[in-house]
Amino acid sequence: MDARPKAMITGASTGIGATYADRLARLGHDVVLVARDEARLQALAERLRHDSGVVAEVLRADLLLRADLAQVEQRLRDDASIAMLVNNAGIAGSGPFASADPDKVEAIIGLNVLAVTRLAVAATRNFVARGGGTIINIASVTALMPESFEPVYLATKAFVLALSQSMQQELGPKGIHVQAVLPGVTRTEIWERSGMDVQALPPEMVMEATELVDAALAGLDMGETVTIPSLPDMADWENFNDTRRRLQPLLSRRHAAERYRLAAK
Numbered sequence: 001m002d003a004r005p006k007a008m009i010t011g012a013s014t015g016i017g018a019t020y021a022d023r024l025a026r027l028g029h030d031v032v033l034v035a036r037d038e039a040r041l042q043a044l045a046e047r048l049r050h051d052s053g054v055v056a057e058v059l060r061a062d063l064l065l066r067a068d069l070a071q072v073e074q075r076l077r078d079d080a081s082i083a084m085l086v087n088n089a090g091i092a093g094s095g096p097f098a099s100a101d102p103d104k105v106e107a108i109i110g111l112n113v114l115a116v117t118r119l120a121v122a123a124t125r126n127f128v129a130r131g132g133g134t135i136i137n138i139a140s141v142t143a144l145m146p147e148s149f150e151p152v153y154l155a156t157k158a159f160v161l162a163l164s165q166s167m168q169q170e171l172g173p174k175g176i177h178v179q180a181v182l183p184g185v186t187r188t189e190i191w192e193r194s195g196m197d198v199q200a201l202p203p204e205m206v207m208e209a210t211e212l213v214d215a216a217l218a219g220l221d222m223g224e225t226v227t228i229p230s231l232p233d234m235a236d237w238e239n240f241n242d243t244r245r246r247l248q249p250l251l252s253r254r255h256a257a258e259r260y261r262l263a264a265k
Helices: 015-026 038-052 066-078 102-130 151-174 209-221 234-250 258-264
Strands: 006-010 030-035 056-060 082-087 133-138 176-181
Touching (some): 006 102, 015 030, 015 082, 015 209, 030 038, 038 056, 056 066, 066 082, 082 102, 102 151, 102 176, 133 151, 176 209
Parallel strands (some): 006 082, 030 056, 082 133, 133 176
């Protein structure tokens, strides 16, 4: 009898990460749950074992601490039974750029960029060796809206989007599926942790984490590289992407564009 697939989920103690753990367990995945709050992780693991009959392991780690991050990376590299990484852990809330706390900015970049990238590298090495695997990177619709949100957070999510698209281009032929999920406003604890009130937003903007994850997993099954659960027609994304691709032959040329040469005269 074949072993069940195993998924590692970061930021698994609550919100989107906990919902991924629940849905993947229902689909028959054993899970490795990673977060800082061990008590919440243990409670979730016990529920998943009881409800879905899977193996649910707790790996307590603060991904902003180099030693903890290295421990999780090592597990991803060494455990050949892990076939999926849900790179979900993240933080927001740097505030206006002019008054941003440099330490908070560093923490946001450390978790949203550095940890995401290092874990993706570790998972990729494992998945290339095993001949396949899935990496789900949780980005944000703010990656497409640079005029509308605080600069540091949205820049980290733009990084995650670009990273995922480039990874899929390289790793798809090796049997690895990379998906970037771009949630809009989702009802999770990230808001209060960041000093923001989700209740102040129009309710028609706020999606529940369960609906978000269900849509994201449907997009994964459909083979999408980029999944935007709120977007009614994915043709709009494809048109956007096609326009971006059409720019490529024009972006690196021997001479400056005529308008700049004329302005210099």
